[in-house]
Amino acid sequence: MRGPRFLPGGVLRRLRWILVAALLVLAGVAAWFLFFWALSVGVAGYLKAVQFTPAKVAFYADSIRKGAEVTLKLTVISSTAGLVLGLLAGISKLSRNPLFRLPATFYVWLVRGTPLLVQILFAYNGLPYLLGPLWDRLQPLGVPPIQDVLTDYWAAFIALSFNVGAYNAEVIRAGILAIPKGQWEAAQSLGLSQAQVMRHVVVPQAIRIVVPPLVNNVVALLKDSSLAYTIGLFELVMAGQRIISATFRPVPVYLAVAGVYLLLTTVMTFFTNWLERRLQLRGA
Amino acid sequence: MDAIIRLEKVNKWFGPLHVLKEIDLAVAPGEVLVIIGPSGSGKSTLIRTINRLEPIQQGRIVVDGVELGDDQRSIEAIRREVGMVFQQFNLFPHMTILENVILAPTRVRRVPREQAIQKAMELLERVGIADQAHKYPAQLSGGQQQRAAIVRALAMEPKIMLFDEPTSALDPEMVGEVLDVMRGLARSGMTMLVVTHEMGFARDVADRVIFMDEGRIVEEGTPEAIFSRPQHERTRSFLHRILHH
Numbered sequence: 001m002r003g004p005r006f007l008p009g010g011v012l013r014r015l016r017w018i019l020v021a022a023l024l025v026l027a028g029v030a031a032w033f034l035f036f037w038a039l040s041v042g043v044a045g046y047l048k049a050v051q052f053t054p055a056k057v058a059f060y061a062d063s064i065r066k067g068a069e070v071t072l073k074l075t076v077i078s079s080t081a082g083l084v085l086g087l088l089a090g091i092s093k094l095s096r097n098p099l100f101r102l103p104a105t106f107y108v109w110l111v112r113g114t115p116l117l118v119q120i121l122f123a124y125n126g127l128p129y130l131l132g133p134l135w136d137r138l139q140p141l142g143v144p145p146i147q148d149v150l151t152d153y154w155a156a157f158i159a160l161s162f163n164v165g166a167y168n169a170e171v172i173r174a175g176i177l178a179i180p181k182g183q184w185e186a187a188q189s190l191g192l193s194q195a196q197v198m199r200h201v202v203v204p205q206a207i208r209i210v211v212p213p214l215v216n217n218v219v220a221l222l223k224d225s226s227l228a229y230t231i232g233l234f235e236l237v238m239a240g241q242r243i244i245s246a247t248f249r250p251v252p253v254y255l256a257v258a259g260v261y262l263l264l265t266t267v268m269t270f271f272t273n274w275l276e277r278r279l280q281l282r283g284a
Numbered sequence: 285m286d287a288i289i290r291l292e293k294v295n296k297w298f299g300p301l302h303v304l305k306e307i308d309l310a311v312a313p314g315e316v317l318v319i320i321g322p323s324g325s326g327k328s329t330l331i332r333t334i335n336r337l338e339p340i341q342q343g344r345i346v347v348d349g350v351e352l353g354d355d356q357r358s359i360e361a362i363r364r365e366v367g368m369v370f371q372q373f374n375l376f377p378h379m380t381i382l383e384n385v386i387l388a389p390t391r392v393r394r395v396p397r398e399q400a401i402q403k404a405m406e407l408l409e410r411v412g413i414a415d416q417a418h419k420y421p422a423q424l425s426g427g428q429q430q431r432a433a434i435v436r437a438l439a440m441e442p443k444i445m446l447f448d449e450p451t452s453a454l455d456p457e458m459v460g461e462v463l464d465v466m467r468g469l470a471r472s473g474m475t476m477l478v479v480t481h482e483m484g485f486a487r488d489v490a491d492r493v494i495f496m497d498e499g500r501i502v503e504e505g506t507p508e509a510i511f512s513r514p515q516h517e518r519t520r521s522f523l524h525r526i527l528h529h
Binding site for chain 1: 337356377440
């Protein structure tokens with residue numbers, strides 16, 4: 001614990017965090033490439049085993065790998081944005097100030113009350129019309145036309161992150177409400193400010209409560225991202241459809257596609273179970 | 285006498301319920317004040333107004349020369365000087381005992397960590413649970429948790445300590461160890477407001493006892509006066525019920 005004398009403890013602790021974070025990112029990138037390499041090898045083996053034309057197997061396997069990568073990438077960035085949106089909306093819903101509470105309540109109501117498919121179609125087909133006039137004013141600043149920005153990929157990203165954000169908001173609101181009033185009172189009676197109570201007392205305890213349902217939402221998001229197929233995004237389902245059109249062999253291809261989804265969700269479930277065990281209170 | 289706490293004509297309502305009625309109270313520095321009364325009489329609410337866990341609708345509260353208002357800065361300033369101990373301990377379950385104790389000194393008073401730890405260990409030693417410093421609250425007995433909660437409040441070096449039924453949630457055999465700590469604290473000259481049903485403690489330690497009923501201070505005086513020669517019928521019947529059950 002004790003570092004060199006010229007470095008105060010705080011600086012040392014921070015440096016260690018940065019180092020750990022950098023290592024984690026590195027390990028994540030390595031795991032990503034390793035996973036998708038193994039996936040394409042596995043899929044190729046499967047396609048060979050179910051007697052696809054040997055000359056085409058490598059191409060099909062690579063196509064499924066690409067689709068799976070798009071699906072996972074879209075899930076990762078949408079759930080990250082959805083987490084931020086969920087935090088903002090969840091905390092705003094608890095605010096006494098109606099300027100925060102009402103827009104957040106409206107957002108959650110709107111998103112949870114309409115089908116995701118409609119939201120995706122709206123983001124892709126509707127948003128360019130809606131934002132177009134405003135966007136055109138930005139053209140002199142060198143902004144590319146909206147059709148080039150709101151591609152199928154980014155339209156899906158917007159719809160999915162707003163969608164999961166609304167579900168996350170409810171989870172986060174419930175997590176904060178689950179912290180007993182006595183915890184707030186004890187922290188406040190010690191002179192901690194509202195922000196300090198949140199940061200040191202409420203959020204660390206709420207995280208333990210909200211992580212499992214939040215990961216649940218991400219698992220649902222991973223599966224729901226397949227709806228982006230309808231706006232022409234080349235993701236896992238689309239990859240499968242293309243192979244079926246070329247080979248007329250729906251059964252083995254759908255099995256492969258479903259298998260990849262199952263693999264991804266299973267990995268996530270293992271991860272949450274592990275996280276849940278780690279977050280258990282000691283002695284509780 | 286220069287009061288360290290002064291309440292003037294304090295009124296509070298919970299919705300239509302009038303829970304504090306025209307409360308006037310002055311507490312001298314170093315005084316130990318014990319508040320007794322039936323449940324629902326407003327005694328917990330009364331001490332919770334002093335650090336603004338409960339806002340009031342009418343009247344004035346002045347603590348250590350600062351008038352309690354709506355402004356968050358002044359509320360936080362008063363809370364730094366007023367420690368509170370709760371019936372349910374309210375330790376932070378995700379932190380060790382030591383982390384519980386040093387949180388406010390390091391974050392609010394900006395005491396260097398090493399110094400806060402040293403001070404915390406001294407206090408934990410004083411209440412006899414230094415060996416529990418690195419455990420989590422759930423690993424401690426109720427009596428140990430409440431002693432840790434007292435230390436957590438004391439670590440801020442408050443001028444006033446509020447105790448809200450500190451022994452009511454404890455198994456009977458653990459009540460003594462908590463009361464002993466409170467006795468020691470009273471002897472050291474701490475200003476204390478204690479809501480309790482422990483009449484033995486009130487008799488031994490209190491400088492003054494207040495009896496509350498239905499949101500009013502019905503009667504106040506020395507422990508001797510209240511327990512031996514209660515003036516009001518309501519005080520008499522309450523003491524009779526609590527002492528001869």
